[in-house]
Amino acid sequence: MSRRQPGQTAAGAPATGGLLLTREEARALADRVLAMSSADETRVTVSSGRSGNTRFADGNISTSGSSEDTLVTVVATIGRRQASASTNVLDDSSLRRTVETAQRLARLSPEDPELMPELGPQTYDEVPAFVARTADLDPEARALAVGRAVEAAAAGGREAGAIFTAGFLNAGAQAVAVATSNGLFAYHRTTAASFTMTARTPDGTGSGWAGTGARDWSAVDSAALGRIAAQKAAASRNPGAIEPGRYTAVLEPAAVSDLVPLLAGALDARSADEGRSPFSKPGGGTRIGERVVDPRVTLYSDPADPALLGQPFDGEGLPIRRTVWIEDGVLRNLFYTRFWAQKQGTEPTGFPRLGGLALAGGTRSLDELIAGCERGILVTHFFYIRSLDPRTVLNTGLTRDGTFLIEDGRVTRSLKNFRWNESPLLMLDRLEDIGRSEPTAPGLLMPPLRISGFDFSSLSDAV
Amino acid sequence: MSPTRRDFLKTTAAAAAAVAAYPGLVTDPAAQTLAAPEADAAALALAQEALDAARSAGASYADVRIGRYRSQQIATRERQIAGVGDSESYGLGVRTLVDGRWGFAATSRMDRSAVQRAALEAIAMSKAAQAVGSRRVELAPVEPATGAWITPVRIDPLEVPIEDKVALLFAANEAALKVKGVQFVNSSLALLREVKTLLTSEGTSVTQTMIRVGPSFSATAVGTGDFQSYSEELAPRGEGWEYITSLDMPGNAERWASLAVEKLTAKSVEAGDYDLILDPTNLWLTIHESIGHATELDRAIGEEANYAGTSFLAPPERMLGQFRYGPDFMSIQADRTQPGSLARVAWDDEGVPADRWLIVDNGVFIDYQTTREQVARIQALTGVTRSHGCSFAESWDAVQFQRMPNISLLPGEEDLSLDDIVADTTRGIVIRNRGSWSIDHQRYNFQFSGQQFQEVRNGRIVGPLRDVAYQANTPEFWSSMDLIGGASSYWLGGTFSDGKGEPSQASSVSHGCVPARFRSVRILNTGRTA
Numbered sequence: 001m002s003r004r005q006p007g008q009t010a011a012g013a014p015a016t017g018g019l020l021l022t023r024e025e026a027r028a029l030a031d032r033v034l035a036m037s038s039a040d041e042t043r044v045t046v047s048s049g050r051s052g053n054t055r056f057a058d059g060n061i062s063t064s065g066s067s068e069d070t071l072v073t074v075v076a077t078i079g080r081r082q083a084s085a086s087t088n089v090l091d092d093s094s095l096r097r098t099v100e101t102a103q104r105l106a107r108l109s110p111e112d113p114e115l116m117p118e119l120g121p122q123t124y125d126e127v128p129a130f131v132a133r134t135a136d137l138d139p140e141a142r143a144l145a146v147g148r149a150v151e152a153a154a155a156g157g158r159e160a161g162a163i164f165t166a167g168f169l170n171a172g173a174q175a176v177a178v179a180t181s182n183g184l185f186a187y188h189r190t191t192a193a194s195f196t197m198t199a200r201t202p203d204g205t206g207s208g209w210a211g212t213g214a215r216d217w218s219a220v221d222s223a224a225l226g227r228i229a230a231q232k233a234a235a236s237r238n239p240g241a242i243e244p245g246r247y248t249a250v251l252e253p254a255a256v257s258d259l260v261p262l263l264a265g266a267l268d269a270r271s272a273d274e275g276r277s278p279f280s281k282p283g284g285g286t287r288i289g290e291r292v293v294d295p296r297v298t299l300y301s302d303p304a305d306p307a308l309l310g311q312p313f314d315g316e317g318l319p320i321r322r323t324v325w326i327e328d329g330v331l332r333n334l335f336y337t338r339f340w341a342q343k344q345g346t347e348p349t350g351f352p353r354l355g356g357l358a359l360a361g362g363t364r365s366l367d368e369l370i371a372g373c374e375r376g377i378l379v380t381h382f383f384y385i386r387s388l389d390p391r392t393v394l395n396t397g398l399t400r401d402g403t404f405l406i407e408d409g410r411v412t413r414s415l416k417n418f419r420w421n422e423s424p425l426l427m428l429d430r431l432e433d434i435g436r437s438e439p440t441a442p443g444l445l446m447p448p449l450r451i452s453g454f455d456f457s458s459l460s461d462a463v
Numbered sequence: 464m465s466p467t468r469r470d471f472l473k474t475t476a477a478a479a480a481a482v483a484a485y486p487g488l489v490t491d492p493a494a495q496t497l498a499a500p501e502a503d504a505a506a507l508a509l510a511q512e513a514l515d516a517a518r519s520a521g522a523s524y525a526d527v528r529i530g531r532y533r534s535q536q537i538a539t540r541e542r543q544i545a546g547v548g549d550s551e552s553y554g555l556g557v558r559t560l561v562d563g564r565w566g567f568a569a570t571s572r573m574d575r576s577a578v579q580r581a582a583l584e585a586i587a588m589s590k591a592a593q594a595v596g597s598r599r600v601e602l603a604p605v606e607p608a609t610g611a612w613i614t615p616v617r618i619d620p621l622e623v624p625i626e627d628k629v630a631l632l633f634a635a636n637e638a639a640l641k642v643k644g645v646q647f648v649n650s651s652l653a654l655l656r657e658v659k660t661l662l663t664s665e666g667t668s669v670t671q672t673m674i675r676v677g678p679s680f681s682a683t684a685v686g687t688g689d690f691q692s693y694s695e696e697l698a699p700r701g702e703g704w705e706y707i708t709s710l711d712m713p714g715n716a717e718r719w720a721s722l723a724v725e726k727l728t729a730k731s732v733e734a735g736d737y738d739l740i741l742d743p744t745n746l747w748l749t750i751h752e753s754i755g756h757a758t759e760l761d762r763a764i765g766e767e768a769n770y771a772g773t774s775f776l777a778p779p780e781r782m783l784g785q786f787r788y789g790p791d792f793m794s795i796q797a798d799r800t801q802p803g804s805l806a807r808v809a810w811d812d813e814g815v816p817a818d819r820w821l822i823v824d825n826g827v828f829i830d831y832q833t834t835r836e837q838v839a840r841i842q843a844l845t846g847v848t849r850s851h852g853c854s855f856a857e858s859w860d861a862v863q864f865q866r867m868p869n870i871s872l873l874p875g876e877e878d879l880s881l882d883d884i885v886a887d888t889t890r891g892i893v894i895r896n897r898g899s900w901s902i903d904h905q906r907y908n909f910q911f912s913g914q915q916f917q918e919v920r921n922g923r924i925v926g927p928l929r930d931v932a933y934q935a936n937t938p939e940f941w942s943s944m945d946l947i948g949g950a951s952s953y954w955l956g957g958t959f960s961d962g963k964g965e966p967s968q969a970s971s972v973s974h975g976c977v978p979a980r981f982r983s984v985r986i987l988n989t990g991r992t993a
Contacts, residue, residue: 019572051966053965053966054588054591054592055965056595056596057765057766057767057768057769058596058598058764058765058766059595059596060592060595060596060597060598061564061591061592061594061595061596062565062766063565063567063862063864064565064566064567064588064591064592065567065568065569065588065861065862065966066567066568066569066584066588067554067556067568067569067570067860067861068569068570068571068572069552069554069570069571069860070571071552073550082544082547083547083548083549084546084547084548084549085548085549085550085551086548086549086550086551087550087551087552087553088551088552088553088554088571089551089553089571089573094551098551101549102549104625105547105548105549105625106547108624108625108626108629109544109547109625109629110543110544110629110633112543112544113543114543138587139566139584139587139588139590139591139592140587140591140594142591143591143592143594143595144594146595147594147595150595150596164765164768166765166766166767166768166769167769168769168770168965170965170966196769197769198768198769200765200768200773207768209769274646274647274685275685275690276647276683276685276690282688383772383903383904384901384902384903384904385901386899386900386901387899388899388912388932388989389930389989389990391689391690394989396899396901396910396932396989397901398901398903398904398908400903400904417903417908419901419903419908419910419934421987421989457934457987458908458910458934458985459908460903460907460908461775461905461907461908461936462772462775462903462904462905462906462907462908463905
């Protein structure tokens with residue numbers, strides 16, 4: 001189980017010195033490596049980053065950490081043979097050894113009939129995804145933010161007694177550059193900050209969660225999140241059981257953010273053409289042009305969208321621009337690699353998540369979605385989601401940290417958690433209402449949704 | 464009632480004897496041709512520099528880890544390469560304790576000024592942490608250790624020519640593509656070598672070389688408007704290249720691929736309650752999720768509450784020696800010494816010697832997994848005054864914390880096989896290999912699937928099934944176990960990618976077990992739904 005966010009790196013901390021490479025430094029390093037290569041074609045990726053984090057549990061900072069790293073990856077092509085090697089040791093002899101390793105592995109590898117030539121110079125959208133105050137967040141500032149959240153939780157959950165708090169603050173910066181021997185050079189730098197927090201009541205029957213992420217640390221209000229988590233914990237005490245089954249579900253944006261991005265993998269054009277995707281047309285071809293979900297659903301990627309600020313190129317240096325995957329319920333595009341696009345006579349796209357992913361929302365608030373629900377279940381977020389059937393994007397998982405019964409448009413009591421078996425694709429065809437979209441993580445924009453017939457399949461005793 | 468320290472030692476010794484008797488656990492238990500490398504002198508000097516900087520700046524305790532990680536991945540599909548890669552990562556991480564608070568900083572810049580800066584950054588974190596809460600970390604004592612260790616292997620997998628590796632995978636793919644209906648095949652190898660040096664301010668200086676190999680194979684058959692995949696459970700191991708060749712992937716691939724085709728026409732399972740017979744290739748993961756994670760002490764005391772979750776085995780004072788996990792014949796052993804296993808080491812990332820101990824003894828939960836700072840939390844309950852050596856970090860750039868040792872179900876006294884269990888079953892389902900898996904954040908409600916499902920009627924396997932998942936509650940599930948296999952049916956599964964912690968870290972862990980039967984378990988049909 002791993003949830004490393006896009007844009008987050010396992011690297012670097014501000015106070016240990018600026019390892020984040022500038023455009024010029026990244027180009028100089030890439031050129032140095034390209035000059036070492038005697039392969040027919042070479043691609044070099046330079047990724048440098050630094051990040052710092054603070055973790056807390058039981059009202060104490062438990063561990064903190066920071067790291068800085070620069071990774072150089074060399075992809076060598078000889079004839080139709082290709083291989084890669086990477087290192088974070090940047091002296092000449094190590095870089096040369098890495099280039100030689102890539103070339104040696106390439107020579108030894110069998111020919112790849114699907115190999116595409118490296119790209120030449122491209123033009124990219126300028127995406128302002130770097131915020132200095134996020135990159136420079138130091139241990140003292142992180143500890144202060146944690147302290148504010150813990151205090152706000154203690155106040156917000158006072159009715160339930162001494163609230164237990166645990167959470168995580170992470171902030172970092174990353175610069176990625178791609179260069180090819182055919183003259184391509186791409187550079188992008190980004191920051192990401194996230195704060196998540198869990199509050200538990202001392203009687204062990206209530207748990208609440210709140211969290212968010214942004215490119216700009218100033219958009220993260222740790223005290224507000226601490227208060228929400230604690231209020232949810234207090235409200236979720238002594239949950240009752242109702243019979244598992246299909247109920248109307250009101251999903252908070254964090255819950256939608258756990259499910260809808262699972263569609264990204266299913267949007268692969270090749271799988272659809274090969275007959276092993278929910279977007280395969282029976283008898284051959286894809287379902288592009290068909291209505292696949294409710295007409296109110298529009299799903300898109302757009303790195304330049306100020307609410308997304310995604311990466312404007314992929315690992316091969318291919319420009320990523322706005323792509324609408326589903327428009328008004330109709331499948332408009334699938335994800336094409338360069339090879340598959342050429343084979344099918346179309347244009348390649350970037351992988352959906354790289355350019356950010358947004359589900360266009362409506363105008364109503366979460367409260368309005370609840371008010372419009374006669375009887376249903378309000379879900380804070382989900383946990384441990386695993387694929388059951390790729391043919392329908394059917395997944396299983398659990399609700400967590402605040403699951404409530406809605407009756408006559410009001411939240412009336414807390415419920416035990418459920419295991420559910422549901423498909424984000426089929427679910428979007430059972431849409432009752434869609435609320436305002438909001439950022440749920442860097443590069444993700446998701447609305448609250450009301451879905452009919454959500455399959456809550458069994459009860460869980462977990463709090 | 465809590466077990467006494469004396470009982471504890473007695474049972475551990477008995478279990479150790481049992482483990483030593485398992486046949487077929489590793490390819491060649493005697494294999495050991497490579498010498499354990501010592502620490503590089505220049506690296507050692509930098510580690511000492513960081514340690515000195517931390518001590519001078521006020522650390523009451525500090526440790527420094529230098530890691531050099533080499534890995535190679537080869538992935539193929541059908542008759543072509545999907546990717547060949549080789550990577551190297553080298554750096555240093557320093558952990559400090561000031562007034563009982565942790566700090567950690569890491570850098571890949573291996574020069575004096577960079578490692579000194581990292582030490583000061585860690586100290587700054589230790590000091591900043593004083594602002595929130597008042598709990599102070601106390602470390603259980605450990606004798607300083609010095610030495611070097613290497614995973615016993617005959618052939619270092621990174622030294623095998625790439626041609627041999629690709630040829631092996633292609634031969635397997637070719638054999639699979641011979642099967643009518645099979646259109647897609649994926650196979651891969653992940654090969655790792657980690658060299659890790661640990662220095663502590665208490666005088667420990669150890670260097671370990673860990674070698675691990677992870678093969679994979681899956682085939683997809685496409686029918687009319689349908690497709691089905693089958694993945695063979697090729698356990699990753701802490702072994703050398705000789706383990707990969709012993710699997711005979713080319714010789715077995717045709718049989719594996721035919722199981723994907725079989726699923727196209729297999730009967731879709733009728734949902735309901737069945738007796739479940741789990742092959743070790745499936746049960747290892749159920750042990751991992753419902754026992755391995757539930758018995759992590761950091762989860763029980765809430766330190767993972769915001770991410771992986773807590774545990775139903777809490778609080779410790781109400782669980783240790785009191786909670787009945789399963790029947791009398793159920794014993795679960797934690798072990799960081801087990802040959803061939805992924806979590807095998809000589810010392811953990813705090814310099815604690817590898818340990819072996821019982822988690823569940825005759826059905827009763829008796830101990831957790833611990834690191835040095837956790838010992839004091841349960842010492843009065845268990846009588847155990849040392850760390851069980853469960854500290855681990857995935858890389859030089861990550862802080863070490865409590866991670867799972869190998870956790871295994873010990874074999875039954877009677878040497879039964881899976882076939883013997885089938886013969887004793889009136890109406891049931893046999894499940895092999897890992898399918899989809901999911902479990903809640905306190906480790907109660909789980910739902911697991913598999914790769915191959917067979918219907919059992921009146922003591923015989925009568926045919927294949929599909930769309931099967933089992934859903935249960937951990938205590939009820941283990942209490943329903945009524946029959947297990949013996950030592951001859953023991954098998955060691957495992958994973959490279961157990962995730963925990965924030966930022967999330969991966970660790971490698973193995974789980975050994977025998978086939979087992981569980982009475983009247985809820986079976987779901989996970990087939991196509993509208």
